[in-house]
Amino acid sequence: xxxxxxxxxxxISHVGLRGxxxxxxxxSHVLDFAAAFGTFLDPGGAVVVGRDPxxxxxxxxxxxxxxxxxxxxxxIDLGIAPTxxxxxxxRRRNAAGGVSIGASHNSAEWNALKFLGRDGTYLSTAEASxxxxxxxxxxxxxxxxxxxxSVRSETLAIDRYLDDLAASYDFEALRKFRxxxxxCNGTSSLILRRANERFGAGFILINExxxxxxxxxxxxTTRDAVALQLAPLMQPLGADAGFLFDVDSDRVALAAExxxxxxxxxxxxxxxxxxxxxxxxxxxxxxxxxxALLEEIAARHGGKVVRVPVGRQAAIDALSTxxxxxxxxxxxxxxxxxxxxxxxxxxxxxxxxxVLSMLHESGRTLxxxxxxxxxxxxxxxxxxxxxxxxxxLLMDLRERYASGCVNVIDGLRVDWPGRWFHVRVxxxxxxxxxxxxxxxxxxRELFDALLEEVRSFA
Amino acid sequence: MPREHLLKIGVSGxxxxxxxxxxxxxxxxxxxxxxxYVGAGRVVVGRDTxxxxxMLYHAAACGLLSTGCEVVDVGILPTPTIQIxxxxxRAxxxxxxxxSHNPPEYNxxxxxxxxxxxxxxxxxxxLLDLYHQSDxxxxxxxxxxxxxxxxxSAPRMHIERVLRHVDVERxxxxxxxxxxxxxxxxxxxxxxxxxxxxxxxxxxxxxxDPTKPFxxxxxxxxxxxxxxxxxxxxxxxxxxxxxxxxxxRLAVADETGRVLDNDDVLAxxxxxxxxxxxxxxxxxxMTSSVIDEVAHAHGRRVYRTPVGEANVVxxxxxxxxxxxxxxxxxxxxxxxxxxxxDSYTGxxxxxxxxxxxxxxxxxxxxxxxxxxxxAGQVAYEHGRLGTLMQALEESFPDVETDRSDGxxxxxxxxxxxVRASNTEPLLRMAAEARSEGEVEELYARVLGLFExxx
Numbered sequence: 001x002x003x004x005x006x007x008x009x010x011x012i013s014h015v016g017l018r019g020x021x022x023x024x025x026x027x028s029h030v031l032d033f034a035a036a037f038g039t040f041l042d043p044g045g046a047v048v049v050g051r052d053p054x055x056x057x058x059x060x061x062x063x064x065x066x067x068x069x070x071x072x073x074x075x076i077d078l079g080i081a082p083t084x085x086x087x088x089x090x091r092r093r094n095a096a097g098g099v100s101i102g103a104s105h106n107s108a109e110w111n112a113l114k115f116l117g118r119d120g121t122y123l124s125t126a127e128a129s130x131x132x133x134x135x136x137x138x139x140x141x142x143x144x145x146x147x148x149x150s151v152r153s154e155t156l157a158i159d160r161y162l163d164d165l166a167a168s169y170d171f172e173a174l175r176k177f178r179x180x181x182x183x184c185n186g187t188s189s190l191i192l193r194r195a196n197e198r199f200g201a202g203f204i205l206i207n208e209x210x211x212x213x214x215x216x217x218x219x220x221t222t223r224d225a226v227a228l229q230l231a232p233l234m235q236p237l238g239a240d241a242g243f244l245f246d247v248d249s250d251r252v253a254l255a256a257e258x259x260x261x262x263x264x265x266x267x268x269x270x271x272x273x274x275x276x277x278x279x280x281x282x283x284x285x286x287x288x289x290x291x292a293l294l295e296e297i298a299a300r301h302g303g304k305v306v307r308v309p310v311g312r313q314a315a316i317d318a319l320s321t322x323x324x325x326x327x328x329x330x331x332x333x334x335x336x337x338x339x340x341x342x343x344x345x346x347x348x349x350x351x352x353x354x355v356l357s358m359l360h361e362s363g364r365t366l367x368x369x370x371x372x373x374x375x376x377x378x379x380x381x382x383x384x385x386x387x388x389x390x391x392x393l394l395m396d397l398r399e400r401y402a403s404g405c406v407n408v409i410d411g412l413r414v415d416w417p418g419r420w421f422h423v424r425v426x427x428x429x430x431x432x433x434x435x436x437x438x439x440x441x442x443x444r445e446l447f448d449a450l451l452e453e454v455r456s457f458a
Numbered sequence: 459m460p461r462e463h464l465l466k467i468g469v470s471g472x473x474x475x476x477x478x479x480x481x482x483x484x485x486x487x488x489x490x491x492x493x494x495y496v497g498a499g500r501v502v503v504g505r506d507t508x509x510x511x512x513m514l515y516h517a518a519a520c521g522l523l524s525t526g527c528e529v530v531d532v533g534i535l536p537t538p539t540i541q542i543x544x545x546x547x548r549a550x551x552x553x554x555x556x557x558s559h560n561p562p563e564y565n566x567x568x569x570x571x572x573x574x575x576x577x578x579x580x581x582x583x584x585l586l587d588l589y590h591q592s593d594x595x596x597x598x599x600x601x602x603x604x605x606x607x608x609x610x611s612a613p614r615m616h617i618e619r620v621l622r623h624v625d626v627e628r629x630x631x632x633x634x635x636x637x638x639x640x641x642x643x644x645x646x647x648x649x650x651x652x653x654x655x656x657x658x659x660x661x662x663x664x665x666x667d668p669t670k671p672f673x674x675x676x677x678x679x680x681x682x683x684x685x686x687x688x689x690x691x692x693x694x695x696x697x698x699x700x701x702x703x704x705x706x707r708l709a710v711a712d713e714t715g716r717v718l719d720n721d722d723v724l725a726x727x728x729x730x731x732x733x734x735x736x737x738x739x740x741x742x743x744m745t746s747s748v749i750d751e752v753a754h755a756h757g758r759r760v761y762r763t764p765v766g767e768a769n770v771v772x773x774x775x776x777x778x779x780x781x782x783x784x785x786x787x788x789x790x791x792x793x794x795x796x797x798x799x800d801s802y803t804g805x806x807x808x809x810x811x812x813x814x815x816x817x818x819x820x821x822x823x824x825x826x827x828x829x830x831x832x833a834g835q836v837a838y839e840h841g842r843l844g845t846l847m848q849a850l851e852e853s854f855p856d857v858e859t860d861r862s863d864g865x866x867x868x869x870x871x872x873x874x875x876v877r878a879s880n881t882e883p884l885l886r887m888a889a890e891a892r893s894e895g896e897v898e899e900l901y902a903r904v905l906g907l908f909e910x911x912x
Contacts, residue, residue: 109599
């Protein structure tokens with residue numbers, strides 16, 4: 001039984017504000033967070049604001065603008081804009097920071113505020129803690145009536161972002177590909193339609209209509225979502241590669257030219273394989289739930305994998321402990337990848353271009369490329385659980401699987417040669433996630449045993 | 459020391475100094491209460507030219523959207539124009555972001571019902587309770603509606619309504635030379651076109667840049683309109699008009715540059731209205747007896763109310779008045795256009811009277827019955843009003859009194875009125891009589907009693 005108060009439909013954390021609009025996330029949360037962010041930022045600097053197409057985004061935008069103006073910040077409003085474009089605009093306009101309004105891969109009834117610092121980077125844990133303290137204290141630096149900020153609209157953000165992408169990727173060469181894209185009714189269509197116009201790119205878009213209330217399907221970048229509409233259309237349309245973006249375009253999932261939906265775990269290894277031989281960086285930063293294939297790919301190129309707890313914040317903090325040129329890329333097994341040339345922001349569009357460039361340079365198809373990797377099978381499951389029992393569960397599992405190599409930085413991960421599992425508690429829902437991977441065939445027996453053990457605590 | 463009223467939340471809504479007092483959170487919460495009260499539907503939001511207008515617009519829009527209302531942004535417009543648009547488009551309600559004649563650091567939310575009128579006093583109480591209960595409607599994603607903009611329709615609707623009640627051709631033929639001081643307020647976006655293009659006047663205007671701060675004290679009174687006086691003289695204008703920042707109040711200068719008493723302006727408007735339509739008149743307690751004389755000349759009755767536009771409007775609805783207003787505040791309310799203070803109706807009426815009679819503004823004013831008024835205010839501590847009222851009653855035994863708002867003593871051919879300001883820690887005193895000597899004597903007696911009662 002999950003107690004009702006544990007239904008986490010509102011979450012205020014280092015990552016920002018996220019919740020189901022109306023029942024949990026209200027106007028006053030937005031106002032207070034906007035004022036807290038306006039207080040947190042250096043006085044006087046402009047703030048870039050954009051949103052994804054959810055209907056509630058209009059309400060969140062109004063509240064956000066009001067709080068920022070009241071703290072004396074000018075606002076550069078991009079309207080409906082992908083998160084990577086917002087981050088790009090913060091750098092380009094030399095703004096003090098930015099806010100992306102949008103719940104990314106969550107369903108339509110959710111919304112969120114993601115706070116971004118100077119240069120468009122995510123806030124460090126220390127900065128995010130300060131923001132949260134201001135939010136909770138509710139002592140805001142409102143300016144006098146004659147020092148309030150003003151709002152300007154900005155319409156060239158996507159074009160300037162494309163300029164930068166065109167400097168890193170050869171759009172001319174990539175034109176030869178027929179690329180099918182499932183936009184999930186989100187913001188990626190804005191970029192890709194413009195790329196078609198400007199570069200004659202061959203993006204064929206489905207679910208490209210911007211939608212506020214009902215998305216064609218759950219906008220999550222998973223193999224299951226790819227299998228719904230994108231994968232079945234690959235062969236009939238003769239597409240060379242297929243990509244699916246979440247609503248704010250920071251994540252991507254793949255479909256191969258033969259109509260196979262590709263595991264979301266494969267995006268990071270593919271791009272790692274492409275980037276490791278090309279750049280100075282040799283480190284891959286990822287979490288302990290992501291496929292062990294990464295270690296094999298890193299080894300091929302003399303690279304190394306740094307494993308951190310799950311969640312963007314852990315990756316950001318880990319990044320800050322290295323010099324940028326040491327890092328090849330960072331990301332998760334959810335299709336979220338950051339690359340050094342894009343200043344370490346999750347960018348689904350840049351990730352897609354990296355995969356296409358890889359296919360272009362190798363001359364191989366996506367399925368041929370994937371067939372070149374050793375086979376790994378991953379099983380994922382989840383069990384609702386009373387949070388009180390979690391420590392006992394983890395201790396029990398740790399004793400039971402003492403034969404493996406134990407990692408407790410986030411829940412429990414146990415490794416054996418060619419096999420590992422990870423049991424952890426979701427940050428967004430009151431559930432325990434079980435991830436189990438094996439080189440070769442699926443580790444069905446281990447997975448079932450874990451599932452049963454976790455359930456016995458439920 | 460009197461407490462400074464930097465924030466006031468009450469049955470009249472929310473009003474305060476922007477910054478640490480009138481915050482975006484408070485404005486949003488008030489809009490949430492309003493949206494919950496009027497129900498999910500279209501709500502019109504407009505504002506005057508105050509620098510805090512945009513910030514408060516976004517806060518109010520956030521609150522309204524969160525309760526499932528659709529927001530129609532009409533931008534910078536005079537308050538009467540916003541009210542007319544609310545009524546004409548049958549919106550659920552409207553919000554004007556304006557602190558009217560208050561200094562620029564203030565702002566406020568004025569709230570209107572689906573007819574574009576003030577809520578009655580009982581409704582205003584309900585709304586305030588709802589605000590304090592904080593139990594607002596919370597729309598889910600699929601219930602949240604859009605924010606749209608319509609900047610063009612409202613001025614057209616307003617001007618069309620005004621023109622139905624005056625002879626436009628007669629005014630246009632006269633090509634009156636008119637001076638205007640719009641205080642860089644909301645009138646800046648509408649009044650020059652109205653006077654020059656619609657009414658065919660030769661316009662000489664100052665302070666018509668809505669992006670600039672108020673260049674003078676925002677309340678249009680004889681002592682704040684030196685620039686208008688100068689403009690009338692330098693341009694040779696036949697009449698001068700001054701508006702407040704939200705374009706509901708009107709002050710008038712004659713061709714010599716002398717600024718008329720606002721009570722006399724109202725009297726001229728009452729006369730103009732009663733020439734057109736049959737019906738009674740409603741004014742507040744502090745308005746001059748000149749109104750009674752003008753109304754009686756037309757065989758009409760005058761009703762008196764406590765000070766405040768909402769009070770006058772409520773009474774005007776109840777008695778189906780033809781015209782009303784608040785003299786000292788420069789407010790002319792002509793329900794045939796809309797039941798709100800409207801400087802545009804006032805300007806049109808006066809210009810038509812000039813065109814119709816061929817008389818100068820000073821001549822029209824000179825024909826009014828002559829009363830002498832003196833009004834002033836003193837800082838005071840709470841609790842002193844009662845002592846003063848008792849002292850006044852003892853000092854003037856056996857006269858008719860009205861205690862509906864402070865104390866009014868009605869003497870033969872004269873009156874005295876004292877009341878506490880609703881918005882500032884001030885005691886307002888006024889006296890009127892038929893001679894200058896008498897009014898000075900009455901005023902001095904009140905002031906003396908105030909000092910003794912301290």
